[in-house]
Amino acid sequence: xxxRVFVVRHAEKMHGRGLEDVDLTPRGFARARALxxxxxxxxxxxxxxxxxxxxxxxxxxxxxxxxxxxEEYAANDARGVARRALQRRSQSSLIVxxxxxxxxxxxxxGVTETDxxxxxxxxxxxxxxxESTGVTLSRRAFG
Numbered sequence: 797x798x799x800r801v802f803v804v805r806h807a808e809k810m811h812g813r814g815l816e817d818v819d820l821t822p823r824g825f826a827r828a829r830a831l832x833x834x835x836x837x838x839x840x841x842x843x844x845x846x847x848x849x850x851x852x853x854x855x856x857x858x859x860x861x862x863x864x865x866x867e868e869y870a871a872n873d874a875r876g877v878a879r880r881a882l883q884r885r886s887q888s889s890l891i892v893x894x895x896x897x898x899x900x901x902x903x904x905x906g907v908t909e910t911d912x913x914x915x916x917x918x919x920x921x922x923x924x925x926x927e928s929t930g931v932t933l934s935r936r937a938f939g
Contacts, residue, residue: 797885797886797927797928798886798925798926798927799881799882799884799885799886799887799888799925799926799927800838800887800888800889800923800924800925800926801878801881801882801888801889801890801891801905801923801924801926802835802838802840802888802889802890802891802921802922802923802924803890803891803893803898803901803902803905803921803922803923803924804831804854804890804891804892804893804898804920804921804922804938805892805893805894805895805898805915805918805920806820806824806848806850806851806853806854806892806893806894807820807823807824807825807827807828807831807850807853807854807918807919807939808820808821808823808824808827808918809821809824809850817848817849817850818849818850819849819850819853820850820853820854824850824853824854824918825853826939827854827918827919827938827939828853828854828855828856828857828858829857830919830938830939831854831855831857831858831921831938831939832857832858832860832861834921834938834939835858835890836858836861836862838888839887839888840858840862840864840888840889840890841864841884841887841888841889842864842867842880842881842884842887842888842889842890843855843858843859843862843864843866843867843889843890843891843892844866844867844868844869844877844880844881844889844890844891844892845866845867845868845869845892846868846869846870846871846892846893846894846897847868847870847871848871848894851892851893851894852866854892855890855892858890867880869891871893871894871897872897874893874897874900874901874903874904875904877891877901877904878891878901878904878905879904881905882905882906882926895915895916896915898912898915898922899912899915902922902924902933905924905926905931906924906926906931907924907931907932907933908931912933918939919937919938919939920935920936920937920938921935921936921937921938922934922935923935923936
């Protein structure tokens with residue numbers, strides 16, 4: 797039984813003040829489309845986003861291409877969203893997070909052998925694979 801969870805930081809966002817909820821930049825929208833292309837063959841059946849517009853916009857092209865609706869999670873609930881993704885046994889999910897939440901999400905998915913620090917760059921796609929033999933992490937660039 798193979799379960800895959802893809803985890804990304806939201807795409808490039810506009811500059812805002814403080815905690816202002818801002819949209820993506822043109823580059824961010826292009827990266828979101830690239831993510832949809834990259835994951836289009838991964839048979840993603842669940843997409844999780846925080847309440848922030850930038851995570852919704854990052855997932856939007858993939859959601860539209862798959863005919864799915866996003867499931868929201870609280871940005872500070874790494875354990876909860878990891879649990880929800882892992883409940884989709886034998887399926888693939890995407891979790892769109894933030895620079896400071898992606899490492900916690902990956903740890904909650906069961907990755908222990910590596911330290912994923914603060915995710916400062918855009919365009920990193922983390923893939924956590926859960927099998928009966930263990931949990932593995934791979935990362936690659938997209939967009």
